[in-house]
Amino acid sequence: MKVQLKPNEKKTVILKAEHLYKTYQTGNEEFHAAKDMSLDIYEGEFTVIMGSSGSGKSTLLYMLSGLDSVSSGSVYFKEQRIDQLSETQITALRSERIGYVYQSINLVPDLNLYENIALPGHVAGRSNKDIRTKALYLLKLMNIEEQRDRLPSQVSGGQQQRAAIARALINSPEVIFADEPTGALNQEQGTIILDLLTEVNRDGQTIVMVTHDIKAACRADRIILIKDGQIGGILELGKYKPEQLQSREQQIFSFIAGKE
Numbered sequence: 001m002k003v004q005l006k007p008n009e010k011k012t013v014i015l016k017a018e019h020l021y022k023t024y025q026t027g028n029e030e031f032h033a034a035k036d037m038s039l040d041i042y043e044g045e046f047t048v049i050m051g052s053s054g055s056g057k058s059t060l061l062y063m064l065s066g067l068d069s070v071s072s073g074s075v076y077f078k079e080q081r082i083d084q085l086s087e088t089q090i091t092a093l094r095s096e097r098i099g100y101v102y103q104s105i106n107l108v109p110d111l112n113l114y115e116n117i118a119l120p121g122h123v124a125g126r127s128n129k130d131i132r133t134k135a136l137y138l139l140k141l142m143n144i145e146e147q148r149d150r151l152p153s154q155v156s157g158g159q160q161q162r163a164a165i166a167r168a169l170i171n172s173p174e175v176i177f178a179d180e181p182t183g184a185l186n187q188e189q190g191t192i193i194l195d196l197l198t199e200v201n202r203d204g205q206t207i208v209m210v211t212h213d214i215k216a217a218c219r220a221d222r223i224i225l226i227k228d229g230q231i232g233g234i235l236e237l238g239k240y241k242p243e244q245l246q247s248r249e250q251q252i253f254s255f256i257a258g259k260e
C-alpha cells in the first residue's frame, strides 16, 4: 500500500509513523511501551528524541529504524511501508539505506577500525574500490586515520564511537539512527561526536538521535518528547549555531519542564 505524504511547507517527510503501538504481554497484563504514536521525520533534519528513562524512546527508535516489529500501526520510509516487509527486504533496507549508531551493534572486536568501517559496504555488495575510497575518506573525516589498523580494544571510547559513525556512513544511508551516541563518553569526547554529527547533518544527512542529555539535544532542528509511551510534545528549534548553546539549553529545559 502506498501513502500520499503531505509536504509540510518546504520540508520533505522521510519517515512517517502512524498510530504505532508496541505491546508487551507480562502474565495476564498488557503493557504498552508505545501507545498510538504518530509523527513525521523530515529529510535533512537533525531530530532528537528525548524523554525520561522507560518512557519509550528506544522502543520508538527501534520500530522507526526497522529493527523491531510493531504491534500495530504503520511505518513508512519515503513512500514505502516498511513494517510489513519480509526479512530479506528489511535486511536489504537496513544495509543499504539506514545507518545505525547503536550500542547493541558493537564494532566487531577482531576486525580493525578500517575493516569495521568497510564491512557494511561488503554486506551491501559494493565494489572493493568504492568501499576503500569511502572508508579512507571517512577515517579522515572522523580523525581516526592513525588508528585505522588498530582493533577496537586498542583505541579510546571516543575513537570507537567515531569509527561506529564512519561505519554507519559507509553506504551513504538516507537516515542515520543514533541511540545515546555520547552516553558512554566524557564531555570532551561527547562534544567531538556531537560536532561530527552536526557537520554531517549540515552536509544534508538526516539524523534521528535518542538522548537524555540536554547539551546533546541542543544540536537538534526539532525535539520530540516521549512521555509514557506517547508523543508528549514537539519543539522546533531550527539549525544549531554554537553561540546559541546556552539559550537553547534553557529553552529545552523549559520545554521539558512545561510538559511534566
Ligand SMILES: Nc1ncnc2c1ncn2[C@@H]1O[C@H](COP(=O)(O)OP(=O)(O)OP(=O)(O)O)[C@@H](O)[C@H]1O
Residues within 6 Å of the ligand: 024, 026, 031, 033, 051, 052, 053, 054, 055, 056, 057, 058, 059, 060, 212
Ligand atoms: N521486552 C520487553 N518486555 C516488557 N517490557 C519491555 C520490554 N522492553 C522494554 N520494555 C518496557 O518498555 C518501556 C519503554 O522502554 P524503552 O527501552 O523504550 O525506554 P527508554 O525511554 O529508551 O528508556 P531508557 O532511557 O532507560 O533507555 C519500559 O518501561 C521498559 O521496561
